[in-house]
Amino acid sequence: DAGITQSPRHKVTETGTPVTLRCHQTENHRYMYWYRQDPGHGLRLIHYSYGVKDTDKGEVSDGYSVSRSKTEDFLLTLESATSSQTSVYFCAISESRDGAETQYFGPGTRLLVL
Amino acid sequence: LAKTTQPISMDSYEGQEVNITCSHNNIATNDYITWYQQFPSQGPRFIIQGYKTKVTNEVASLFIPADRKSSTLSLPRVSLSDTAVYYCLVGQSSASKIIFGSGTRLSIRP
Numbered sequence: 001d002a003g004i005t006q007s008p009r010h011k012v013t014e015t016g017t018p019v020t021l022r023c024h025q026t027e028n029h030r031y032m033y034w035y036r037q038d039p040g041h042g043l044r045l046i047h048y049s050y051g052v053k054d055t056d057k058g059e060v061s062d063g064y065s066v067s068r069s070k071t072e073d074f075l076l077t078l079e080s081a082t083s084s085q086t087s088v089y090f091c092a093i094s095e096s097r098d099g100a101e102t103q104y105f106g107p108g109t110r111l112l113v114l
Numbered sequence: 115l116a117k118t119t120q121p122i123s124m125d126s127y128e129g130q131e132v133n134i135t136c137s138h139n140n141i142a143t144n145d146y147i148t149w150y151q152q153f154p155s156q157g158p159r160f161i162i163q164g165y166k167t168k169v170t171n172e173v174a175s176l177f178i179p180a181d182r183k184s185s186t187l188s189l190p191r192v193s194l195s196d197t198a199v200y201y202c203l204v205g206q207s208s209a210s211k212i213i214f215g216s217g218t219r220l221s222i223r224p
Contacts, residue, residue, distance in 0.1 A: 035214075042201060042214035043158065059213075090157045100146035100165070105157025 003027045004106035006091050012112045019078040021109050023091030025071075031094040032074040033058075033103065034066060036087040043090060049074055081113045118202045123219040132189045134218050136202030139183050147178060147185045150201045152217070158201060162187065197222045 003026035013019050023032060031050055035043040035058075045058030047066040055066050063085060065077045078085055091106040119137040126132045138147070146165055150158035162169055162176045164185070169176040175188040189196055199217040 040216070042216050044214065092157070100148070100163055102148060102160050102163060103150075103158075104160065108155070108157055 004091060004093060004104065006089075006106040006109050008109060009107065010110045012114065013081050014114050015082055016080050019081050019111065019113075021076045021089055021091075021111070023074045023076070023106060025074075025093050027093070028071055029093035029095060030071075031101070032068065033092040033094070034064070034074065034076045035090045035092065035105075036060065036085075037090060037108075038087050046076065046089075081111075083113050085111065086113045087111060117213055118204055118215045120200075120202050120215060120218045122216065123221070125221045125223065126192055127223050128193055129191050132192050132196070132220065132222075134187045134189075134200055134202075134220070135184060136187070137184050138202070138204045141182050141204050145204045147176065147182075148203045148205075149174070149176065149185075149187045150203065152199045152201065161200075192220075192222050194222050194224065196220065 005024045007022045033048040034046040036046055037043050044060045046060055046064050047055055047058055049055045049068040052068055052071055055068060063078060065079060067075045089109045089111060092103045094101040094103045120134060124134060146163055148163040149161045151161050152158040162171055162174050164176040164178050166178050166182060177186040187200060197220060199219050201214055201217040203214060
């Protein structure tokens with residue numbers, strides 16, 4: 001599992017409240033990612049990081065912000081949660097493998113916004 | 115950005131060989147092809163990755179023709195535990211160039 005943990009694993013919140021999800025890795029990987037997965041869809045990239053304090057947007061970044069103040073932690077924040085952000089959120093790291101990058105995923109966080 | 119097209123679903127039986135084909139017509143020169151497996155309530159898990167020709171590991175084989183516009187994941191002698199969603203990805207090291215499609219839902223029956 002490449003030493004990836006996510007917290008919390010489950011969360012129920014109300015519309016308009018802020019929510020922060022944490023991804024923690026223990027193997028000093030440079031690249032970290034946040035994805036969301038909705039029923040019937042594949043994973044969609046929200047934001048990613050290529051180093052401490054270095055982040056960039058993915059394809060569905062609206063309504064989300066991220067921070068990476070240290071290598072091992074990558075935080076995803078929903079400033080004001082909406083029902084459309086109900087989803088399963090996966091964190092990933094990437095590792096160089098035979099000349100190509102391969103991603104390894106955490107266990108996921110199931111978020112329900114009421 | 116290289117997008118992929120794969121069948122939405124496939125059915126097979128235990129002990130059979132299953133081949134899942136993925137189309138990626140606009141694959142770039144530096145792109146690798148990677149396949150992931152995902153079980154319900156879990157994150158995707160790396161299966162196999164290749165650039166050209168054939169790659170084999172303890173789990174699967176990956177066949178890539180010379181033009182690299184498609185690839186085929188081959189699962190030998192599947193079991194019920196191979197029931198999962200399989201994703202084909204094409205991309206490089208930068209996450210912004212990697213796109214997950216909807217995957218192929220593989221169902222294995224006794």
